[in-house]
Amino acid sequence: IYRDVYLWTGGNVRIEPWDTFITTESIDDGCAEISVKFRISADFECDADVNVQIIDADGKCVESKLVNIKAAEGKNDNELKFKIKNPNLWSCETPYLYTLKTDISVNGVSEDSSEITFGIRTISADSKNGLLLNGKPIKLKGGCIHHDHGVLGSAEFPDAVCRKLSKLKSVGYNAVRISHYPPSLVLLEICDKLGMLVMDEAFDMWNFPKNDLDYSLWFRDWWQRDISYMVLRDRNHPCVISYSIGNEIPERDGNSDGYLWSERLSAEIRKYDNTKLVTSGICGMWMNVDENAPDDYKQDFMQGYNDIGTGTVDSSWADKTEKYMQPLDIVGYNYLYERYAHDSEKYPERVIWGSETHALNFYDTWPEVLNHIKVRGTFT
Numbered sequence: 001i002y003r004d005v006y007l008w009t010g011g012n013v014r015i016e017p018w019d020t021f022i023t024t025e026s027i028d029d030g031c032a033e034i035s036v037k038f039r040i041s042a043d044f045e046c047d048a049d050v051n052v053q054i055i056d057a058d059g060k061c062v063e064s065k066l067v068n069i070k071a072a073e074g075k076n077d078n079e080l081k082f083k084i085k086n087p088n089l090w091s092c093e094t095p096y097l098y099t100l101k102t103d104i105s106v107n108g109v110s111e112d113s114s115e116i117t118f119g120i121r122t123i124s125a126d127s128k129n130g131l132l133l134n135g136k137p138i139k140l141k142g143g144c145i146h147h148d149h150g151v152l153g154s155a156e157f158p159d160a161v162c163r164k165l166s167k168l169k170s171v172g173y174n175a176v177r178i179s180h181y182p183p184s185l186v187l188l189e190i191c192d193k194l195g196m197l198v199m200d201e202a203f204d205m206w207n208f209p210k211n212d213l214d215y216s217l218w219f220r221d222w223w224q225r226d227i228s229y230m231v232l233r234d235r236n237h238p239c240v241i242s243y244s245i246g247n248e249i250p251e252r253d254g255n256s257d258g259y260l261w262s263e264r265l266s267a268e269i270r271k272y273d274n275t276k277l278v279t280s281g282i283c284g285m286w287m288n289v290d291e292n293a294p295d296d297y298k299q300d301f302m303q304g305y306n307d308i309g310t311g312t313v314d315s316s317w318a319d320k321t322e323k324y325m326q327p328l329d330i331v332g333y334n335y336l337y338e339r340y341a342h343d344s345e346k347y348p349e350r351v352i353w354g355s356e357t358h359a360l361n362f363y364d365t366w367p368e369v370l371n372h373i374k375v376r377g378t379f380t
Contacts (some may be wrong), residue, residue, distance in 0.1 A: 002154040003184050011111035012043040013071060013104055018232035022100055022118045023275050025081075027134065032087040032120045036100065037079045042071040046106050052080055055099040056088070062098075089134050090119025090238040092174045095195030097238075117192065119238025125277055125330055125351045131376035133197075133241075139369055140197065140377025142175035143168050144356055147184065156184045169194055177355060177379040180204035180247040180281075182230040191239035199279065199355070199379070200234055201244035202227060206261055208250035224268060231272040242277040243269045244355070248334060252282050252324050259323035266327035281355035282321060283334035318343060325350070330376065332356070337365040337378070344374045354378030 019039035026033045048071050053064040063082045088096035097117045104112045125131045149160040175197035209216040245265040251258025266278045325331045332355025353376045
């Protein structure tokens with residue numbers, strides 16, 4: 001066990017972990033509209049008094065609502081809307097955090113309470129405006145990080161996480177990509193406090209293996225549960241702006257229904273959170289196909305995506321991956337910065353970021369990011 005394990009306790013009428021979803025509906029004329037969707041779990045039918053407060057960083061309650069809910073036995077879905085005047089917006093420069101505090105009582109007796117930190121901010125992306133944080137354009141200088149801490153090993157020490165992220169922030173990074181699995185809870189909490197944006201990633205393979213005894217053996221049975229766990233746990237963190245459905249997935253060229261799996265996974269994420277961006281890290285075609293791969297995959301497999309020597313861009317990669325990319329809000333290009341100009345023109349609605357880029361090529365890739373509005377950043 002190399003991450004913290006928690007035992008949650010609650011009353012007979014309670015809000016269970018991950019059953020609250022806080023979103024910024026709009027920010028307009030100095031006022032933010034906040035939606036709070038919450039699910040009350042009850043062991044018996046009752047009238048529950050629910051007091052919901054939004055508390056600022058100084059501990060002051062800026063908005064509250066007290067409602068009576070007739071709860072049936074089981075799960076009860078509810079939604080409240082709040083308007084926050086003159087909100088402090090969460091951003092990379094000013095990572096301001098509010099707290100949502102919820103208290104539940106029945107017949108005047110307290111049953112349960114919960115506290116969730118969140119930020120007031122919006123995120124969007126389109127080919128005309130690029131990537132917008134709180135309505136303002138932003139380019140991402142990102143780093144790809146793995147879950148361990150080098151010689152310290154795999155145990156997740158909060159001080160080590162804070163040290164790593166603070167160093168990245170101090171030299172100009174404003175985003176990290178988690179490679180290639182959901183991050184620890186402590187990492188997200190620290191990114192919330194530091195103002196570091198996060199690309200949250202689920203998988204490194206789907207049905208086709210990359211190594212013996214890897215996740216592909218369990219993908220079909222576990223993909224829905226693992227997607228739900230990632231999104232439900234992480235969706236209230238303002239640092240999380242994107243979910244990746246996979247890194248360098250062998251089925252990216254559409255073989256063995258790869259494009260259908262892209263649709264399924266993207267839809268599953270949006271079922272739990274439709275306020276963030278769905279992406280995937282997509283690389284060129286590998287030189288050698290696995291000898292155990294299906295015959296249709298072997299027949300259509302090819303390496304080429306561009307001829308670096310002549311500068312000619314090969315269309316076969318784009319054609320093979322196009323249907324896989326269609327469900328994505330932002331298409332991640334792994335080591336494919338030479339395609340930015342060509343593909344920005346060929347696919348006028350596509351938004352791109354360099355989801356994986358060699359540090360050696362950073363000074364080649366960054367001008368490409370700056371020169372194309374549809375290319376929104378790079379993760380080195």
